Amino acid sequence: QQPVQSPQAVILREGEDAVINCSSSKALYSVHWYRQKHGEAPVFLMILLKGGEQKGHEKISASFNEKKQQSSLYLTASQLSYSGTYFCGTERSNDYKLSFGAGTTVTVRA
Amino acid sequence: EADIYQTPRYLVIGTGKKITLECSQTMGHDKMYWYQQDPGMELHLIHYSYGVNSTEKGDLSSESTVSRIRTEHFPLTLESARPSHTSQYLCASSHFQDTDTQYFGPGTRLTVL
Numbered sequence: 001q002q003p004v005q006s007p008q009a010v011i012l013r014e015g016e017d018a019v020i021n022c023s024s025s026k027a028l029y030s031v032h033w034y035r036q037k038h039g040e041a042p043v044f045l046m047i048l049l050k051g052g053e054q055k056g057h058e059k060i061s062a063s064f065n066e067k068k069q070q071s072s073l074y075l076t077a078s079q080l081s082y083s084g085t086y087f088c089g090t091e092r093s094n095d096y097k098l099s100f101g102a103g104t105t106v107t108v109r110a
Numbered sequence: 111e112a113d114i115y116q117t118p119r120y121l122v123i124g125t126g127k128k129i130t131l132e133c134s135q136t137m138g139h140d141k142m143y144w145y146q147q148d149p150g151m152e153l154h155l156i157h158y159s160y161g162v163n164s165t166e167k168g169d170l171s172s173e174s175t176v177s178r179i180r181t182e183h184f185p186l187t188l189e190s191a192r193p194s195h196t197s198q199y200l201c202a203s204s205h206f207q208d209t210d211t212q213y214f215g216p217g218t219r220l221t222v223l
């Protein structure tokens with residue numbers, strides 16, 4: 001039931017781009033993206049609803065392909081502050097329950 | 111800024127002890143959740159509540175229990191702690207609307223010796 005995230009980890013230099021994928025074998029109602037820094041609680045980034053949309057948050061954006069049941073998170077011109085573990089949380093129906101992926105650890109180096 | 115609090119932040123306790131992890135939110139959110147997260151691993155939903163007197167078990171089986179007597183309070187109790195319960199426990203809350211964001215508390219890191 002839990003979504004599959006890829007890659008497991010990525011190392012970037014400042015200014016480089018990265019894509020994190022989140023896939024589900026089940027039909028999804030929504031996809032939520034969170035970032036968690038070491039030792040801290042997850043922090044909400046954005047929600048995408050079925051219907052296929054794209055959202056942006058500064059230089060972090062995401063898309064949701066309803067047909068493929070896949071969401072992608074795009075880190076553009078990465079900054080040091082982007083380092084952390086990114087989790088996608090998927091909601092299968094409008095029941096407010098999230099299943100989280102295993103996370104993608106992003107390390108941005110100067 | 112979300113206001114959701116968890117106490118204690120860290121707890122080291124011996125096997126067999128009864129413990130209660132506290133979670134409170136001041137945002138008037140009707141939905142609250144408990145997640146268990148091992149270091150570097152994914153979050154697993156263990157309990158959730160849609161409102162007062164509503165509690166449900168999550169996707170991951172847990173020996174803990176929860177109660178929701180007040181909207182703002184969602185404590186988690188372990189009647190008899192075991193080393194296998196060692197983990198981080200994260201509480202979250204969200205508002206009853208179509209697209210709701212879950213706001214997470216700082217977590218309680220539990221170690222059972």
